[in-house]
Amino acid sequence: MAGTAVPGRLTWRVATLVDAVEETPTARTLVLEVPGWPGHLAGQHVDVRLTAEDGYRAQRSYSLAAPAKGDLVRITVQELADGEVSPYLVRGLSIGDPVELRGPVGGWFVWRPTDPSPVLLVAGGSGVVPLVAMVRARREAGVRTPFRLVYSVRSPGDRLYADELNRPEPGLDISYVYTRTTPEGWPAPPHRIGVPDVNSGGWPAEFEPACFVCGPTGFVEKVADILVALGHDPRRVRTERFGG
């Protein structure tokens, strides 16, 4: 029964949209109020369930985009052209509307501020969402863990959280790979991520960083292979693949 949390069980809760941020023309951050939210770790995701008037239901998983603030959680949804759920969440859901949500889910692709290892984040497209949750968790915890983010994106206009990531932040280095269109005067032509990008934007393997790679399957396969080839211990390379 929705709204009745049973300990030890992930129950469906009713979440209400209380705020929304247009990140790009096709991506929106939903700020959802979820009474009794138990908190979560950076990198975890939630399941969202929609029910149509005729009872038809659809569920999808979305990464949490930020640490919880009390009962408020954030997810960022990238609209998929042939999507069933994402177009509704990006353009249909209005402030005050309810959705059902359960979580947090996933205990592997997570970063804890108590881990002192340097962190390498490698994002492809909307794969940046759980990785920015880690950046935000670092900031909120006030720790100095060195972070590097390599963010591959089609064009400058497709960058999520662009203003926030443009602000200098001690201990966080960000490098971009543009696959279709670069900014004016960008030193490299558009290209898919390769060994030099991961090598120069990341940490040497002997620093034993915790690596988190998230994006579409082909991207994650390639980056994970590059990291292993560069000498990173496969056990320190955690991956999250968005389908397809």
Next chain:
Amino acid sequence: MGIVSPGFHGRRRPAVELPPGQYLTEDFPVLSAGPTPRVPLDRWRFTVTTETGEEHGWSWREFQALPAESVTTDIHCVTKWSKLGTHWRGVSLDTLLSDVDTAADFAVVHSYGGYTTNLPLEDLLDGRAWLAHRYEGEDLTPEHGGPVRLLVPHLYFWKSAKWVRGIRLVLEDEPGFWETLGYHEYGDPWREQRYQGD
């Protein structure tokens, strides 16, 4: 029925019945926790170890010599995609376990790369599980678990461990990788056993 999302219509239901919460996909998403291990065939080996430590092992050549079966089946991933009518070729676990003397009720499956998953031994028997090495007429690619993956289509697909290297038979159940990270012990898609307590 839960709360209704105003203005959400969804897609027309597919003509086939899917487990609850699943949607149909035509492609074959890849999900795994880390980099894809690449296992050279001359070093590949599969072992079954009983609760008393007795080991049964097959090299690639020996595995290839075992009778293989063609399997057409639907598969269901806990991340909510289902794929219908997939075609596999592999060796039935009934064949691999036929000479194994065990009193164990549980199996822990081990993969190259360190992944593990657990399931009741009976779920591997009676024509319900295979070691698959071909998919849609081709050798199984590394990202889908090649050279050999477990195929247990009646459970969520995380039980169908990729890059499988061995099965350990145990008297007491031992949760595997995802099972210790909040996922369900058993994982029946038709009962929607996704997470602990479902």
